[in-house]
Amino acid sequence: MASSMAASRPPLQRRVRALQLATVGVALAVWETAVRAGWIDPLFVPAPSAVGAALGTMGDTALVALGETLSKTAIAYVLSVALGLAAGLVVGSVRLLREVLNPFVMALYSLPKILVLPWIVLLLGYGTAPAIFYGTIHGLFPVTVLVMGAVRDVDRTLVTVARAYGATTWQLYWKVLLPAIVPSVVAGMRLGIVFCLLGVLVVEMFAGVRGMGYVMSSFANGFRAPELFAATALVSAASIAIVLVLDHVNERLSHWRG
Amino acid sequence: MTAPARLIAVESVSKRYVTSSGPVEALHDVSLTVSEGEFCTLIGPSGCGKSTLLGMLGGLVYPESGRILVDARPVTGPDPGRAATVFQDPGLFPWRTVLENVEFGLELAGSAAARRRSIATALLGPLGLKGFAEKYPRELSGGMKQRVAIGRALAIDAKILLMDEPFGALDEQTRVLMGEWLLDIWRRTRKTVIFVTHSLHEALFLSTRIAVMTARPGRIKSVLELPMDYPRSMESPELVALRAKLWGEIREESLRAMQ
Amino acid sequence: MTVLAVRAGLLLVVLGLWETVGRASNPLLAVPPSAVLPALRDLLLLRSYPDLPANVLLTLREIAAAYALAVVAGLACGFALGFHWLIGRAWGPMLAALYAVPAVVWYPSLMLFFGLDAASKIAFGFLLGFFPVTLAVLAGIRQVNPHLVTVARAYGAGSLTVFVRVMVPAMLFTLVGGLRTALALAVVGVIVGEVLGSKRGMGALINHAYGLLRTADYVALVLVTLALVVGSDVVASLVERRARRWNE
Numbered sequence: 001m002a003s004s005m006a007a008s009r010p011p012l013q014r015r016v017r018a019l020q021l022a023t024v025g026v027a028l029a030v031w032e033t034a035v036r037a038g039w040i041d042p043l044f045v046p047a048p049s050a051v052g053a054a055l056g057t058m059g060d061t062a063l064v065a066l067g068e069t070l071s072k073t074a075i076a077y078v079l080s081v082a083l084g085l086a087a088g089l090v091v092g093s094v095r096l097l098r099e100v101l102n103p104f105v106m107a108l109y110s111l112p113k114i115l116v117l118p119w120i121v122l123l124l125g126y127g128t129a130p131a132i133f134y135g136t137i138h139g140l141f142p143v144t145v146l147v148m149g150a151v152r153d154v155d156r157t158l159v160t161v162a163r164a165y166g167a168t169t170w171q172l173y174w175k176v177l178l179p180a181i182v183p184s185v186v187a188g189m190r191l192g193i194v195f196c197l198l199g200v201l202v203v204e205m206f207a208g209v210r211g212m213g214y215v216m217s218s219f220a221n222g223f224r225a226p227e228l229f230a231a232t233a234l235v236s237a238a239s240i241a242i243v244l245v246l247d248h249v250n251e252r253l254s255h256w257r258g
Numbered sequence: 259m260t261a262p263a264r265l266i267a268v269e270s271v272s273k274r275y276v277t278s279s280g281p282v283e284a285l286h287d288v289s290l291t292v293s294e295g296e297f298c299t300l301i302g303p304s305g306c307g308k309s310t311l312l313g314m315l316g317g318l319v320y321p322e323s324g325r326i327l328v329d330a331r332p333v334t335g336p337d338p339g340r341a342a343t344v345f346q347d348p349g350l351f352p353w354r355t356v357l358e359n360v361e362f363g364l365e366l367a368g369s370a371a372a373r374r375r376s377i378a379t380a381l382l383g384p385l386g387l388k389g390f391a392e393k394y395p396r397e398l399s400g401g402m403k404q405r406v407a408i409g410r411a412l413a414i415d416a417k418i419l420l421m422d423e424p425f426g427a428l429d430e431q432t433r434v435l436m437g438e439w440l441l442d443i444w445r446r447t448r449k450t451v452i453f454v455t456h457s458l459h460e461a462l463f464l465s466t467r468i469a470v471m472t473a474r475p476g477r478i479k480s481v482l483e484l485p486m487d488y489p490r491s492m493e494s495p496e497l498v499a500l501r502a503k504l505w506g507e508i509r510e511e512s513l514r515a516m517q
Numbered sequence: 518m519t520v521l522a523v524r525a526g527l528l529l530v531v532l533g534l535w536e537t538v539g540r541a542s543n544p545l546l547a548v549p550p551s552a553v554l555p556a557l558r559d560l561l562l563l564r565s566y567p568d569l570p571a572n573v574l575l576t577l578r579e580i581a582a583a584y585a586l587a588v589v590a591g592l593a594c595g596f597a598l599g600f601h602w603l604i605g606r607a608w609g610p611m612l613a614a615l616y617a618v619p620a621v622v623w624y625p626s627l628m629l630f631f632g633l634d635a636a637s638k639i640a641f642g643f644l645l646g647f648f649p650v651t652l653a654v655l656a657g658i659r660q661v662n663p664h665l666v667t668v669a670r671a672y673g674a675g676s677l678t679v680f681v682r683v684m685v686p687a688m689l690f691t692l693v694g695g696l697r698t699a700l701a702l703a704v705v706g707v708i709v710g711e712v713l714g715s716k717r718g719m720g721a722l723i724n725h726a727y728g729l730l731r732t733a734d735y736v737a738l739v740l741v742t743l744a745l746v747v748g749s750d751v752v753a754s755l756v757e758r759r760a761r762r763w764n765e
Contacts, residue, residue: 155349157345157347158351161362162366163318163336164316164318164336165336165338165342165362165366165410165414166337166338166366167366168366171366175362175365175366179353180353182353
């Protein structure tokens with residue numbers, strides 16, 4: 001039984017991989033042909049080969065801009081995870097707070113935060129501060145909401161057991177609630193990084209003078225399609241790489257789950 | 259033989275719960291004393307307040323009137339030095355290994371890592387969990403999980419063991435085996451056990467004393483003494499007669515509870 | 518009851534703080550609620566921005582177009598991925614990887630391709646709304662109890678009957694939730710697109726007021742836009758509730 005499953009696995013995996021590679025290959029080929037044959041205007045959609053070339057020529061400037069964006073994102077991320085975890089733990093574990101604040105938190109989570117962006121820029125000026133601030137509030141809510149829900153849903157028996165064994169409040173948080181919500185915290189962290197990066201990019205596009213968001217929107221305004229596509233690919237690849245790393249951490253941290 | 263010292267005294271305890279459909283009286287004027295080393299079982303229909311009474315003994319629930327004394331001191335809150343509780347849901351921490359779960363109470367009490375590790379490791383043998391020290395709860399069967407929970411209670415070495423239907427969620431065969439195992443543990447450790455159950459067999463097989471509780475509001479209906487030796491044969495005439503008597507009392511209350 | 522009272526109290530405290538801080542600070546940077554109310558009145562009476570209705574309508578039309586496209590494409594894509602196991606296995610993770618990219622990276626390209634007018638906003642709203650629909654279909658298909666399908670087949674149901682009578686009702690709950698999320702995200706997409714660069718629509722008005730430092734007008738416009746957002750979600754939640762009742 002087990003051996004037959006193991007035997008059938010490689011071909012299936014290989015077929016899936018093959019299809020994935022074929023998809024990418026065919027898409028790139030069709031795209032390249034379409035541009036070369038003149039079906040698509042290369043002014044708007046450049047051929048993959050042109051994008052590749054642009055990636056080469058952009059080189060350092062793009063990496064510097066990416067570095068700026070990612071360092072702003074990193075600061076915003078640390079802030080939003082720390083604040084979101086603290087807020088989620090406190091609000092989630094105190095029933096009155098939770099019931100009072102839940103609708104406000106959900107509203108702040110789902111309403112389009114871009115509406116306050118002009119005001120943030122007005123207050124904080126053009127620079128890194130509004131990007132970090134806006135990135136933080138973007139990342140803060142998904143973390144808070146997930147942690148809040150996770151704390152609320154912690155198995156009540158575990159809390160009762162801890163109380164019966166004489167746990168102090170500190171021990172209850174540190175030894176029961178915190179370990180119990182680790183999977184949700186990591187899920188929140190995974191979601192949060194994408195939100196933080198999004199927030200930082202939006203500010204850079206809206207009122208940036210540096211960073212990947214600014215670079216991309218100036219490429220768009222300058223009709224430099226190959227460079228724009230190359231920059232987009234670069235940011236996407238960075239984002240996917242970060243999320244994959246977090247997924248890996250997640251698997252490591254929740255080995256006790258079945 | 260000298261009379262064993264009185265360890266637990268429940269003195270006319272009452273408790274009401276406020277629910278959405280009005281107040282419900284869970285316990286009404288319950289009094290009970292338990293001596294050191296006894297295996298005292300609380301049995302009665304569903305909702306008769308057995309678990310509430312056990313929660314009070316553990317300090318997790320507060321009586322509305324009356325009081326509970328352990329060693330002549332009133333119970334005012336949970337105190338693992340006094341009593342260790344085992345719940346129907348084993349309540350194991352899924353992120354802790356078997357060994358770490360057994361260590362939990364000692365860890366909260368601040369005992370040194372090496373000491374608690376050696377205590378927990380020594381318990382694995384009697385728990386029948388040798389070789390499972392590094393397993394996580396999800397890898398264990400229901401009976402094993404409950405043995406870990408009992409191990410966690412034994413590790414803190416409190417005088418009193420409070421057990422709230424610990425085998426209620428297990429299948430019949432496992433239940434019988436767990437009963438035999440618990441009996442062995444109890445006879446070796448000489449803890450004072452307060453045991454809540456629905457099972458006549460469990461009560462008769464294990465207890466030195468059985469307190470039958472009435473349908474809601476819970477009172478003590480009668481107390482049966484079981485002086486027979488262990489291990490007991492359920493076919494012995496004494497136990498057969500006791501079983502009939504016990505069933506008669508519980509049947510009456512269960513019928514009342516159903517109405 | 519107490520919860521509602523505490524909530525109301527909290528709102529009052531926030532408003533009070535806003536009023537105090539707003540009065541004390543530079544009127545170009547912060548406006549107290551008492552200054553927003555007249556601005557809101559002027560806005561709604563079409564004194565400050567006479568072309569408000571046209572802009573509201575444009576934004577709503579963009580949202581409607583983006584959402585309709587997202588639903589159609591999302592359903593098609595979801596069912597294609599869900600029913601063809603090999604394609605699902607291969608493309609599902611690729612789609613999930615795309616989901617891990619902050620969507621706004623696509624916006625400059627969309628702007629380049631579709632220009633500054635409505636089309637780029639519709640495209641961005643579509644992009645944001647498309648994913649939740651697809652993912653909801655996939656989750657819904659996974660949720661269908663295979664036993665129910667077996668039972669239906671045992672009673673002689675064909676593929677179409679199984680789909681209509683078993684799959685759709687079983688999935689409805691999840692699907693409707695996904696459709697609601699998709700609407701919220703399509704709304705966000707259109708508004709983000711408008712704020713990041715447009716000549717008309719609510720986002721353009723907001724940028725205009727902000728650019729001229731007409732802060733009170735800016736806040737009033739934000740409130741009107743929020744009303745549109747909340748209104749669309751209320752409609753979606755009513756539809757969701759109706760669908761749930763039907764499902765039971």
